[in-house]
Amino acid sequence: MSREHPTTSREQQILDAALSLFxxxxxxxxxxxxxxxxxxxTGSAIYRYFSSKDEILAAAFQQLTDHLLVRLGDPLDDPRAELARxxxxxxxVTLANPEMTTVWNREQPALSQAYQRSLARRQRLYTDRWTxxxxxxxxxxxxxxxAATVRAVQSLAMSDILRPASVRRLDxxxxxxxxxxxxxxxxxxxxPA
Known part of the structure; x- marks a missing residue:
């Protein structure tokens, strides 16, 4: 299910709580x-905003993907400048959202097929820019x-997030x-090419 409207504060509270727990x-x-x-x-109150726990996870992933796309803006003409951006x-975004990054890495396979397809379409908007x-x-x-290089390079950004939160991060x-x-x-x- 695609969520076209911005989240309400209650929806955002649910997403934030779910991400923390996930x-x-x-x-x-x-x-x-x-x-x-x-x-x-109450548990039943959640269903006024989301049809399932699966939809909560999908909405969180969609929110992150949308956030990345908005932050990027339009593609730059200079490919080196585009890559730097x-x-x-x-x-x-990765360092500012450690819980989301953890959940992103670990829980994508937990999504149902329908949500995985929707997420893959949205991700392509972003990954196509990288490739x-x-x-x-x-x-x-x-x-x-x-594509393999892009995935490897992106994993560098996530590598430090996956360690215990009690370990101090470099400034x-x-x-x-x-x-x-x-x-x-x-x-x-x-x-070689």
């Missing part, structure tokens, strides 16, 4: 009643190689990750 316990380890308790409503936004920019900056590589982590991602992409320049 990150802590996993999607399968959390019931609607636990989400409701965290929000301070893609990296900047990806790192900034187009990388292909222009490092021409001659197959789509499969470019310059964003800059470090952006530099590492940029340098990792350079492997394509040295790789």
């Amino acid at each position: 990150a802590e316990r996993s999607f399968d380890g959390v019931g609607v009643d636990a989400i409701a308790a965290k929000v301070g409503v 893609l990296i900047d936004v990806y790192v900034d 187009a920019a990388v292909s222009k900056v490092y021409p001659g590589h197959s789509h499969a190689k470019v 310059d982590l964003a800059d470090l990750l952006k530099s590492m991602m940029t340098q990792a992409l350079e492997a394509l320049a040295k790789s």
